Amino acid sequence: MGRPEKPVDRTVPARAKLADFLRRRKAAARLTYEEMAGLARGMPSKATFERAASGTSVPSWKTVDSFITLTTTGEEGYFEGICAALDHGRQLWLGARRATRAPFYVHKAPDPNLIASAADLSRALRHQHVWAGYPTPGEMRQACRQPWLLPYSTTRRIISGDILPVDPDQAIAFLMACYVIQPLDVEPWLAAAVRVLTPGGGTPGKKTID
Secondary structure (H helix, E strand, O other), X not given: OOOOOOOOOOOOHHHHHHHHHHHHHHHHHOOOHHHHHHHOOOOOOHHHHHHHOOOOOOOOHHHHHHHHHHOOOHHHOOHHHHHHHHHHXXXXXXXXXXXXXXXXXXXXXXXXXHOOOHHHHHHHHXXXXXXXXXXXXXXXXXXXXXXXXXXHHHXXXXXXXXXXXXXXXXXXXXXXXXXXXXXXXHHXXXXXXXXXXXXXXXXXXXXXXX
16 A cells, blocks of 8 residues: 555645545545556646645646546446536636635626626626636636637736627637536626627527537
């Protein structure tokens, strides 16, 4: 047997919750960090997996995703089981990022149903960015399904409140890069973006989120 792991660093409770979740998965899967790195072909590495479950820092989502996927057990190996684990892991990860990156004044996610003006939309987008743990423009572009919709300079100016997205598509790309992903969560944002950004207002019509 290898030497015991160091206790989880509990300096930041939200970070510790993520580490506890990852360690429980590793224990259930009966894998070592070395075995996990072997399954991942060294990307992430053994040291990266160890650090992710230490509570000393917030790992990248790519590392958390790999950690959860590699520790899938037979009991949860069905599609719905792993999706639920990934969703729970993402919420813990976002909570850890908020705890270490976000300013104190944002206490909950913005409600897109309250958006009635361009100023409201700008403020809500900036608060959603904070709620997502302050992803950088580079991180957002990497996370976006359509990265050409989020040029670095444009994303920086939306984050700073200097400009609005040019159209609803760019607004939704920004939001998805801030982890507003589920269709039911995206739809009220789409309605608000169309209402504010489309000349004459209008309604979303038959436009859907893929």
